[in-house]
Ligand SMILES: *[C@@H]1O[C@H](CO)[C@@H](O)[C@H](O)[C@H]1NC(C)=O
């Protein structure tokens with residue numbers, strides 16, 4: 001790192017956003033530096049309304065965990081087929097309460113670029129607002145957010161370099177004659193029974209067995225190891241404007257179907273209130289199609305009560321090629337929907353039974369303590 005760049009970076013770390021920090025001047029110097037050195041963008045100028053190649057997302061993860069060391073850690077999850085590291089971000093405030101976990105992953109299908117864009121937006125929103133926004137603060141007293149910004153990293157890179165509409169991973173099959181497993185058909189939920197293919201040339205190739213792929217394995221083993229604490233599993237896709245609940249592999253309804261529909265419908269209403277976008281809510285079999293081996297169904301099957309797939313914008317006009325001009329509005333409305341889900345999960349978990357009364361007083365105490373930590 002050149003000294004000048006180092007200084008700008010340090011400045012960025014020391015001066016909180018929006019407090020008289022001369023952004024345009026920093027940007028100017030940054031551009032000058034970028035002409036001679038490999039581009040190393042500062043977090044201050046990171047555009048959340050653009051799509052970013054994987055290299056920039058890696059850099060973003062590392063920068064955000066350095067800038068917000070007290071709340072974010074970057075953690076190793078596993079390696080992809082092509083031997084790239086997968087990291088998730090853990091957003092967590094110190095608290096004496098036993099915490100529950102919200103999991104969110106994005107980009108299991110590589111061509112759905114709006115999904116990783118949303119994961120980054122979500123992290124940014126939480127970090128920029130947790131000190132002042134009482135709702136986000138309240139969540140963070142009892143919940144940790146685990147965010148995997150790009151699940152299918154090999155596929156995502158391939159969609160940038162070679163084939164914009166690539167969906168699957170990049171594992172090699174049939175002696176190197178065909179590539180890629182649909183990672184969202186590879187989870188251990190009625191694997192390859194319906195809406196999936198055993199032919200590796202197909203878009204919905206389910207892999208050579210349940211959890212045959214390293215990416216699926218990394219996510220499954222981690223979630224399995226934390227499943228007692230995970231209260232909500234969210235997986236972000238595009239497109240179709242749908243909030244999908246289990247199941248895709250059967251017409252049977254999950255035991256808390258009514259509750260999932262209500263929470264989902266409320267989220268769709270919150271979403272619509274933002275920019276008027278219409279979403280449908282229902283099980284995958286009912287409103288989309290049958291599919292086996294999805295992460296959402298698997299998460300519900302191992303006992304995670306709230307499990308949803310979000311199919312973000314649009315409704316077919318641009319499909320997977322959602323213009324960058326729509327990233328901001330899409331992320332704003334999706335944020336409203338996700339916060340609505342979290343509201344309900346939070347209420348149901350902490351205020352629907354008697355075990356809770358005890359936690360309330362501890363909560364007030366730790367709230368006080370934490371104000372002191374972060375002043
Ligand atoms: C796999 O491909 C290699 C090189 O193309 C070939 O030599 C080999 O015979 C193939 N193996 C099988 C089992 O088809």
Ligand SMILES: *[C@@H]1O[C@H](CO)[C@@H](O)[C@H](O)[C@H]1NC(C)=O
Nearest residue numbers: 188189190209210211212220
């Ligand atoms: C899949 O789940 C079943 C139980 O439903 C279990 O018996 C089996 O070992 C699991 N397979 C893998 C590969 O995890």
Ligand SMILES: *[C@@H]1O[C@H](CO)[C@@H](O)[C@H](O)[C@H]1NC(C)=O
Nearest residue numbers: 174178197198199200201202
């Ligand atoms: C897989 O699908 C391709 C393309 O449709 C077809 O040519 C091939 O015969 C299929 N392979 C098998 C084993 O069915």
Ligand SMILES: *[C@@H]1O[C@H](CO)[C@@H](O)[C@H](O)[C@H]1NC(C)=O
Nearest residue numbers: 190193247249250251252253
């Ligand atoms: C659906 O429910 C029926 C009746 O409870 C049960 O026999 C069947 O195994 C279920 N199917 C699946 C795929 O879970």
Ligand SMILES: *[C@@H]1O[C@H](CO)[C@@H](O)[C@H](O)[C@H]1NC(C)=O
Nearest residue numbers: 240241242278279280315316
């Ligand atoms: C998407 O468009 C189709 C066809 O125009 C329409 O039937 C469907 O209701 C729309 N979905 C939503 C969520 O607006």
Ligand SMILES: [Zn+2]
Nearest residue numbers: 109112237238
């Ligand atoms: Zn998808």
